[in-house]
Amino acid sequence: MTGFGVVARAVLPMLLRHLRVPPSRITVIDFADREEVLRPWIKKGLNFVRERVTPLNLTRLLSTYVGGGGLIIDLAWSIDFFDILTWAHDNEVLYVNASLESWDPASDMHSKSCLEKSLYARYQQLLPLAGKWRAATTAVIDHGANPGLVSHFVKRGLLDIAAKTLAEQHLPRSQARRLERRLHDAAFGELARELGVKVIHCSEWDTQRAARPKRPDEFVSTWSVEGMWEESVSPSELGWGTHEKWQPPYSTRPETGSANQIILPRMGLNTWVRSWVPHQEIVGMIVTHGESFGLSHALTVREKGRVVYRPTVHYAYMPCNDSIVSLHELRCRNYELHPKKRILTDEILEGRDLVGALIMGHRYQSWWTGSVLGINAARKQVPHVNATAVQVAAGVLTAVLWTIRNPRRGVCFPEELPHEEILRDGRRYLGRLVSQPSDWTPLQRHRVYFSENPEAQPDHADPWQFSNFLFRP
Secondary structure, three states, rough: OOOOOHHHHHHHHHHHHHHOHHHHOOEEEEEOOOOHHHHHOOOOOOOOEEOOOOOOHHHHHHHHHOOOEEEEEEOOOOOOHHHHHHHHOOOOOOOEOOOOOOOOOEEEEEEOOOOOOOHHHHHHHHHHHHHHHHOOOEEOOOOOOOHHHHHHHOOOOOOOOHHHHHHHOOOOHHHHHHHHHHHHHHHHHHHHHHHHEEEEEEEEOOOOOEEEEEEOOOEEOOOOOHHHHHHHOOOEEEEOOOOOOOOOOEOOOOOOOOEEEEEEEEHHHHHHEEEEEOOEEEEEEEEEHHHHHHHHHHOEEEOEEEEEEOOOOEEEEEEOOOHHHHHHHHHOOOOOOOOEEEEEEOOOOOOOEEEEEEEEEOOEEEEEEEEEEHHHHHHOOOOOOOHHHHHHHHHHHHHHHHHHOOOOOEEOHHHHHHHHHHHHHHHHHEEEEEEEEEOOOOOOOOOOOOOHHHHHHOOOOOOOOOOHOOOEO
16 A cells, blocks of 8 residues: 555555455555554554655565555555556556556646646546556556545436436336436436436535644645645646537647546636535535546547537535635645645544535436535544545445456446445445435526626526536635
8 A cells, every 4th residue: 555644544444344354464655654553553464664655666665565466555645657557557466546646746837738737638648558458457546535436426326317207207208218228228428418417516515623723834634635735736627518608718628639628727726616515505616636537538428439418527626614724825825835734533523524426407407416424424434534534445445345356457447337336335434325306506596796797697598507607706
């Protein structure tokens, strides 16, 4: 296991519970001193290696501690995904990660273009490898809570919308038969198109609150300070739907590759959209995230080589209060990371994390499918972490279990894994699983306070236009 932050702290006891692997078979590599938190496992034989993984020592470290038939769980920030994936492939080692990382992402951030800084560029590099390594040792990519579980929530939501639509028997017989065929074939892109889905948000609201609030010069998070900083200062990316009539000014639409995304020339922490979680409207950030690419790519429908359908897909993230204050102070610091960092765990007093898929544009307006996990329920499953970490760890665990059962499937994205099996394996760690309709639209509570501003005027003809979701303070 590379990296031992709060997510890894949740993953480790889950692995020991489900795989019954003796601690002596596990090696943890981290550049920080994790001996104190790992001590109970070290006493049982776990091997902790305190060393920073670099381009120069990656091969030595990996070949020393894992071999053919073994497994790498990559949860580190700032280890290049392609280097570690290639090593795992060449040495027939199973591989699971929760994000596509790179070496020292801040080093040349000011000199790269939006496209060069984007996740989209990394996926375009990955897709040929995925096609080339189809029958090779399994590597499951981007499988935490989001990206990861959210793709399975989308599948579950689409199936539930279709089932409710058919049960109400309001469709013409020909349309009902088409819908039944899509359900039978599990053709999720065609199913989303048939249902009229236009927009999918990964909508998340983290309400966890600690006894000790954030202090000046301190960045507080519930998952990863460095990871949250990198996402926040990276350009916003979103899967771009075929129904969109307006493209944001100066945005980049890639001319090569799958061309399923647009990239905005503005940081994720400064790009806000209206969204919804049960039972609350939120204003979340479009920070760059893998599901924006993976889901929009998987749900694209082509006819005779031409794209005829694709939903708009992106993240809408409203982090915990202390993180929101941290992000505002980050602006005050000209986006340079704070000198002090803190992950909230045992000091959390109350709260929960609501994370799921908000599927919009169909006959029921909106439908939210996801996990609502409170801090107390999370602590019953894994002590000394938090609800967010448990949800992400559940995604990692389910990917590990599937990988072990399917060791020769090559590079796999979340959308390629069986949603029922994944959600069944992760069920105990996800609190209350929700799948319910909502009449919410981005225009439902929209108010125009300055009619002199033409940008404040919504598009009433189509509530699902991206321009209606954009929050312009």
